[in-house]
Amino acid sequence: GAVVSQHPSRVICKSGTSVKIECRSLDFQATTMFWYRQFPKQSLMLMATSNEGSKATYEQGVEKDKFLINHASLTLSTLTVTSAHPEDSSFYICSARAGNSNQPQHFGDGTRLSIL
Amino acid sequence: AQKITQTQPGMFVQEKEAVTLDCTYDTSDQSYGLFWYKQPSSGEMIFLIYQGSYDEQNATEGRYSLNFQKARKSANLVISASQLGDSAMYFCAMRGSGSARQLTFGSGTQLTVLP
Numbered sequence: 001g002a003v004v005s006q007h008p009s010r011v012i013c014k015s016g017t018s019v020k021i022e023c024r025s026l027d028f029q030a031t032t033m034f035w036y037r038q039f040p041k042q043s044l045m046l047m048a049t050s051n052e053g054s055k056a057t058y059e060q061g062v063e064k065d066k067f068l069i070n071h072a073s074l075t076l077s078t079l080t081v082t083s084a085h086p087e088d089s090s091f092y093i094c095s096a097r098a099g100n101s102n103q104p105q106h107f108g109d110g111t112r113l114s115i116l
Numbered sequence: 117a118q119k120i121t122q123t124q125p126g127m128f129v130q131e132k133e134a135v136t137l138d139c140t141y142d143t144s145d146q147s148y149g150l151f152w153y154k155q156p157s158s159g160e161m162i163f164l165i166y167q168g169s170y171d172e173q174n175a176t177e178g179r180y181s182l183n184f185q186k187a188r189k190s191a192n193l194v195i196s197a198s199q200l201g202d203s204a205m206y207f208c209a210m211r212g213s214g215s216a217r218q219l220t221f222g223s224g225t226q227l228t229v230l231p
Contacts, residue, residue: 034218043207043221044161091159095219105219107153107161 003027004096006108014116015086021079021111023094029074030096034105035067038091050077084115118143120210120222127227129198136183137193137225139208145169149211150191151219152182156204164206167191198229 003026011019023033032051036044048064050056050071058064066088068080077096081088093110097103119142129135141150152164167175167182175182183192195202208222 041205041224041226043223046218046220049218093159093161095161102217104163104166107163110159110161112159 002106004108012114025096028098033077034095036093122222124225151209
């Protein structure tokens with residue numbers, strides 16, 4: 001149980017393109033979803049936290065206009081990288097949690113974004 | 117503020133031997149949770165083991181055990197009988213004190229199991 005599906009797994013696109021990444025909880029309702037970014041050989045850095053039906057809470061230094069997060073339903077959150085540039089190339093991982101904050105976080109398989 | 121420290125950027129272990137990956141943490145919370153995840157080169161985060169701050173027994177899951185020393189604020193992962201498939205990046209994480217109680221990760225340890 002507790003499967004999180006992230007799509008696409010890999011994206012290669014031109015600079016200036018907007019890219020949408022989907023994160024779905026397949027067998028549970030995700031009250032809270034998290035988006036992380038990971039550079040090669042580095043740790044996961046939290047970008048933002050979103051609760052269903054509410055605006056996302058962004059971490060310091062993360063541009064909310066650059067990284068648009070929508071958590072419109074209990075099973076789907078999307079991250080849109082707007083007008084992506086080469087410096088946005090990274091590994092993006094979503095995580096979902098059901099119920100209260102004592103529940104575990106379940107991770108998607110990540111999206112490798114490459115901007116040319 | 118919370119902090120997770122993993123001081124070993126890379127570790128090598130011979131196949132079938134045991135290895136300990138270090139993790140220390142800093143928090144002012146009385147109640148917290150500690151996690152270990154494995155990340156192979158394909159990128160997915162695989163949950164390994166969890167230790168709650170009030171758990172009196174050290175957590176164990178198959179070949180994984182967590183050496184929890186609360187007074188020293190350490191939560192080392194011990195992998196017994198290492199296998200070649202254990203080669204991966206390992207992250208220690210703590211459940212946050214923020215309102216969302218999100219996970220905060222250490223910098224990771226790259227484990228390589230040698231044949």
